[in-house]
Amino acid sequence: MIKLLRNATHQNSICLYSFNLINSSFYRKTTYDKSSLCYIENEIKGWQWYEKTNKSISNSILNHKLFSNFGLVDIKKINGQIHPTWKGYTPQSKKTIVLAVEHYFRIWKKEHTHLYPIHGDLSLDNIIVNNNEITFIDWEHFQTKATPFWHDIFYLLFETFWCTFRKNNKICVDSLMFIKKTVQSMHNKKQLDSTYLKAPLKTTINIVKQLWDESDTSIRINNKFPILNFSNSEILEIDTFIKK
Amino acid sequence: MKIFENELISLFPNTDKGVLFNKKVAGYWSNIEKAENKKLIDDLDNNSTETVIQKYLPHLTRVIFSNERSGGLELLNLTGNETCIDYGCMWGGMTIPLSKRTKTVVGVDQTLESLKFLNHRAQEENQDNIILINEDIKEFPCLENKVDIAIINGVLEWVPEHGSIELSKYYGKFSKKNYKQTPIEIQKNFLKKVHNNLSSNGQLYLAIENRYDLNMFIGLPDPHSNLKFTSILPRRLANLVSKALLGRPYVTWIYSFNKLKKLLIDSGFSDVELYMCFPNYRFPKKILPYDSQHLSDFHTLIPEKNDFGKTTIKRRIRRKLENFIFRTLKMKFFSPSIIAIAKQ
Numbered sequence: 001m002i003k004l005l006r007n008a009t010h011q012n013s014i015c016l017y018s019f020n021l022i023n024s025s026f027y028r029k030t031t032y033d034k035s036s037l038c039y040i041e042n043e044i045k046g047w048q049w050y051e052k053t054n055k056s057i058s059n060s061i062l063n064h065k066l067f068s069n070f071g072l073v074d075i076k077k078i079n080g081q082i083h084p085t086w087k088g089y090t091p092q093s094k095k096t097i098v099l100a101v102e103h104y105f106r107i108w109k110k111e112h113t114h115l116y117p118i119h120g121d122l123s124l125d126n127i128i129v130n131n132n133e134i135t136f137i138d139w140e141h142f143q144t145k146a147t148p149f150w151h152d153i154f155y156l157l158f159e160t161f162w163c164t165f166r167k168n169n170k171i172c173v174d175s176l177m178f179i180k181k182t183v184q185s186m187h188n189k190k191q192l193d194s195t196y197l198k199a200p201l202k203t204t205i206n207i208v209k210q211l212w213d214e215s216d217t218s219i220r221i222n223n224k225f226p227i228l229n230f231s232n233s234e235i236l237e238i239d240t241f242i243k244k
Numbered sequence: 245m246k247i248f249e250n251e252l253i254s255l256f257p258n259t260d261k262g263v264l265f266n267k268k269v270a271g272y273w274s275n276i277e278k279a280e281n282k283k284l285i286d287d288l289d290n291n292s293t294e295t296v297i298q299k300y301l302p303h304l305t306r307v308i309f310s311n312e313r314s315g316g317l318e319l320l321n322l323t324g325n326e327t328c329i330d331y332g333c334m335w336g337g338m339t340i341p342l343s344k345r346t347k348t349v350v351g352v353d354q355t356l357e358s359l360k361f362l363n364h365r366a367q368e369e370n371q372d373n374i375i376l377i378n379e380d381i382k383e384f385p386c387l388e389n390k391v392d393i394a395i396i397n398g399v400l401e402w403v404p405e406h407g408s409i410e411l412s413k414y415y416g417k418f419s420k421k422n423y424k425q426t427p428i429e430i431q432k433n434f435l436k437k438v439h440n441n442l443s444s445n446g447q448l449y450l451a452i453e454n455r456y457d458l459n460m461f462i463g464l465p466d467p468h469s470n471l472k473f474t475s476i477l478p479r480r481l482a483n484l485v486s487k488a489l490l491g492r493p494y495v496t497w498i499y500s501f502n503k504l505k506k507l508l509i510d511s512g513f514s515d516v517e518l519y520m521c522f523p524n525y526r527f528p529k530k531i532l533p534y535d536s537q538h539l540s541d542f543h544t545l546i547p548e549k550n551d552f553g554k555t556t557i558k559r560r561i562r563r564k565l566e567n568f569i570f571r572t573l574k575m576k577f578f579s580p581s582i583i584a585i586a587k588q
Contacts, residue, residue, distance in 0.1 A: 001533055002318060002319050002531075002533075003530075003531060003532050003533065003538065004315050004316065004318070004528060004529075004530055004531035004532075005530065006529070006530075007312050007315040007527075007528055007529050007530075008310070008311065008312045008315075008529075009529075013311045013312075015314075015315050015318070017318050028318060030318065031311070032311045032314055032340070032341040032344055033311045067344070068370075069344050069369065069370070069371075070341075070344040070345060
């Protein structure tokens with residue numbers, strides 16, 4: 001049984017399929033577009049890096065083809081649950097985020113550098129939870145030596161907040177309290193960059209913009225990374241609250 | 245490829261700018277008028293295909309160049325060694341991606357200008373495994389058992405039509421016309437020929453609108469005639485409406501899931517697998533096996549806002565209705581488009 005799950009979202013010309021065949025189950029990503037081949041390449045590199053630092057997963061890439069005009073990658077399916085991003089902060093998603101912080105710290109701290117690899121699209125949709133075990137999936141935007149430590153987690157916190165904000169049409173203090181507590185726990189584990197301490201949301205937004213300004217792509221970043229849609233006054237209000 | 249190519253060259257000994265043909269084809273089918281098409285082709289001597297489309301037909305950029313169209317190709321289980329025919333290939337929306345995955349693709353179309361355009365595109369993309377043939381797909385000669393993949397993407401419904409069709413002068417416009425056979429007879433004869441050409445492991449990829457697409461019930465016009473409700477009306481009644489309003493019978497027949505399956509089986513195909521396609525087969529975002537269980541996490545693909553960034557009441561109702569019909573009631577038979585994968 002084959003399903004097409006996604007086709008050219010955010011203008012990146014990647015198709016995502018689910019294959020449930022008699023003897024194998026996997027996800028397949030394909031592209032016929034030269035400018036989108038980099039996402040297939042990133043996906044492969046991302047999984048390879050992740051496997052190297054995370055011994056609990058292996059052989060995630062079952063097959064891949066990279067030509068000048070076509071790319072394909074088959075990724076093993078991972079059991080578990082996903083809490084959809086669009087639901088925003090819920091008791092379950094908060095639990096997932098706490099586990100994701102632990103997971104990130106365990107995996108990323110093994111790098112000895114001042115700029116760390118980046119997942120690049122760490123949202124709740126890309127986190128699988130299975131018996132409190134976390135796996136990050138969807139490595140299309142992976143980059144090596146790209147950002148300060150914790151950037152992916154900051155992105156996760158604020159994208160989830162964006163969805164809560166959109167759903168309720170107001171800044172939800174409860175969710176901000178959760179972000180504040182999480183940021184504090186992150187700082188306790190590994191000192192945060194001073195820019196994050198001063199203005200966490202503004203810094204996260206600036207890094208996302210900087211990363212995409214540097215890359216040659218037609219992707220619609222405001223759709224892909226919704227936190228870029230916060231207004232300046234909202235950014236200030238959120239950052240002030242977290243800093244307090 | 246050489247033997248196959250030689251056979252095609254013997255059947256179509258003449259060439260015109262990289263397009264093979266036997267004799268001049270009388271028919272024409274294009275979104276654009278003949279004069280406009282000629283102007284566009286002439287300009288290709290100095291400009292790239294994309295520049296020319298941006299200049300003359302910017303509204304067709306997505307239709308022509310988007311890779312979204314090829315979203316269903318993975319259903320075919322491709323190995324890379326296939327010889328394929330894309331029937332009614334037009335500007336190559338499927339031909340180009342298919343040529344990147346398979347050994348040889350033959351693009352057949354009755355409109356010479358479309359093929360000349362496609363030839364330029366193939367050169368720009370460095371795809372030298374595409375053979376283009378100018379012929380009416382109904383008249384395409386028998387290549388018994390030599391084809392591994394047959395593509396009929398948005399073409400079957402047009403097979404009963406004949407003569408010259410410039411869509412801007414046809415769609416919803418009055419023009420008297422007569423037909424010798426019933427649409428289903430013409431479609432069945434064509435499908436039988438397609439079936440005969442397939443090798444023993446050959447597969448058919450057929451994409452078409454669903455006759456009972458939910459949108460047809462809420463008054464969206466038939467995508468082929470521009471008449472409301474004609475697809476869901478009994479054929480005789482649709483004929484009367486079409487004759488009264490357009491001067492010609494209703495011939496662009498599309499089918500329900502079950503009727504399409506029957507048509508394919510009656511034409512000789514076996515192991516027909518049906519898929520629901522959302523929001524349509526031209527730009528599929530989701531393709532799901534034709535089974536209600538796959539609709540449990542359905543979420544409408546109609547955007548919240550229109551092209552001008554506004555949310556209208558009509559749009560809201562359509563979004564709610566789609567979610568209700570598909571996710572809550574799981575009424576799979578109202579899906580907008582169908583993709584059928586069948587074996588020889």
